[in-house]
Amino acid sequence: MTDPTDLTAPRPDRRPGGRTARVRARVLDAVRAELTESGHEGLTMEGVATRAGVHRTTVYRRWRDVGGLLADVIDAAGETDWRPPDTGSLRGDLTALNQEIQESLVVRPSFAVALMAASFHSEQAARAQTRLWADRYAQCEVLVERAVARGELPARDADARSLLIAATAPLYHQLVLLRADPDPRLPERAAAAAVLAAAAGAFSGRREEST
CATH class of the missing domain: 1.10.357.10 (Tetracycline Repressor, domain 2)
Structure with missing residues (x-):
């Protein structure tokens, strides 16, 4: 069962597959890793692009700025098929x-x-x-x-x-x-x-x- 607040694990993308989905997954994984290691103060577009192995132009074109990256990480957490527990009480x-x-x-x-x-x-x-x-x-x-x-x-x-x-x-x-x-x-x-x-x-x- 997936925790509703767990934004750390890679997320299955519900959007169209292919290269776009793979790039998104790599970039969001990089954002999570950068936040864990350096906090939000150390999060940069260049650092994310380097860690993800994606050209920084691609990152800027799709996410525009750090705020866009953070928002997409959070949005990705809402794309899971998480269900609340049902224990009987x-x-x-x-x-x-x-x-x-x-x-x-x-x-x-x-x-x-x-x-x-x-x-x-x-x-x-x-x-x-x-x-x-x-x-x-x-x-x-x-x-x-x-x-x-x-x-x-x-x-x-x-x-x-x-x-x-x-x-x-x-x-x-x-x-x-x-x-x-x-x-x-x-x-x-x-x-x-x-x-x-x-x-x-x-x-x-x-x-x-x-x-």
Whole structure:
């Protein structure tokens, strides 16, 4: 199963095949490698072209600038056939999702940090990242829908996105912000806390008007 946040691995291209697809794959692999090794500050069009073995004119013509490269790396992550976990329970689904996230952040944490930092320096990359996360959250809303159907959550409007953010945020806080060692218990603990809060109505879509 492919982690929704894992942008590090080569991606199968859904666009037309042939030389164009091969060049794109090589260039995006080079971008990932450059980000991992040097961060977004060290990412250059020339460096990517050299690593990819592609003439820099080709890179400039297709991607125009570093922002275009970053945006395409992020867009490529959205082209996978990833599906949310289906373990039979909301707690199990969220735990499995968190385990995937933790694994991806542990494998190449410098890449994740570099890409997040890059989005603050490139409006094009920031827009691509917003699109990717919106798509992933939309895909994962089925976890909440199944939980309601099973009777695990109250049969009322649930704010699925808020629940998903609450369940997964501790992983990013621990591994990306604090850069702490991975805790094998954290994926389940974070999932359990979110499920308890959801069962208590913390993520109900209804909002009480303040008096």
